[in-house]
Amino acid sequence: MRLIALTALVAFALDQISKYLVIQVMELWRIRSVDVFPPLLNFRYGENRGINFGLFGEGSEASRWILIGLAVVICGGVLIWAARTSLGRVARIGAGLLVGGALANVLDRLIYGYVLDFLNMSCCGITNPFVFNVADIFIFAGAIALVFFAPDEKKQAEKGQ
Numbered sequence: 163m164r165l166i167a168l169t170a171l172v173a174f175a176l177d178q179i180s181k182y183l184v185i186q187v188m189e190l191w192r193i194r195s196v197d198v199f200p201p202l203l204n205f206r207y208g209e210n211r212g213i214n215f216g217l218f219g220e221g222s223e224a225s226r227w228i229l230i231g232l233a234v235v236i237c238g239g240v241l242i243w244a245a246r247t248s249l250g251r252v253a254r255i256g257a258g259l260l261v262g263g264a265l266a267n268v269l270d271r272l273i274y275g276y277v278l279d280f281l282n283m284s285c286c287g288i289t290n291p292f293v294f295n296v297a298d299i300f301i302f303a304g305a306i307a308l309v310f311f312a313p314d315e316k317k318q319a320e321k322g323q
Contacts, residue, residue, distance in 0.1 A: 163241075163245060165251065165258065166254050166257045166258040167258065169255050169259055169262060170259070170261040170262035171262065173258065173259050173263050173297070173300040174262040174265055174269075176300075177266035177267075177296040177297040178269070181270075184280045185278055193207075194207045201289070202283055202285060203281070204283070205281065206279075206280065206293045207279075207280060208280065209274070209277075210276055210277040210278075210293075211226065212225075213229065226271055226275060226276075230268050230272065233264045234268060237260075237261045237264050237265060240261055241261060244257045247312070247315075248313060249312060249313070250311055253307060255307060256307025256311060257304060257307075258304070259300040259301070259307065260305055260308065261304070263298065263300030264297070264301055266296075267295075267298075279293040279298075281295060281296070282294075
């Protein structure tokens with residue numbers, strides 16, 4: 163559990179630091195847009211009141227609290243499952259990334275009422291209208307790590323018989 167907690171703390175801190183630097187120090191909240199390495203990497207200010215990529219973002223104050231509660235329950239579930247399962251190193255890191263990223267977005271919702279987003283990537287003549295943040299990257303990477311590196315309990319049960 164120590165590796166999960168440390169990874170979660172690092173993911174949480176990196177997300178919050180990146181948001182502070184880009185949105186506050188670079189004043190992205192004011193200038194709204196910075197082309198960093200166009201079209202592959204751009205900073206675009208975004209306030210995400212929904213789920214990933216702003217889906218279902220027209221929600222009410224109640225939906226904000228539902229999303230906060232859901233994220234906290236999922237984090238708790240992942241931590242309980244991880245404590246009861248023999249996870250390898252990559253899966254434990256994945257669990258930490260997922261939990262740290264989710265809690266970083268929860269903090270945004272608690273402080274601002276929405277999640278701060280600033281990353282935008284486009285490629286190959288396709289303009290991507292969506293923005294995301296470092297926490298979203300960690301959540302996605304953590305989920306992928308858990309899918310591919312967590313033990314398959316069905317296969318383990320069949321081997322044990």
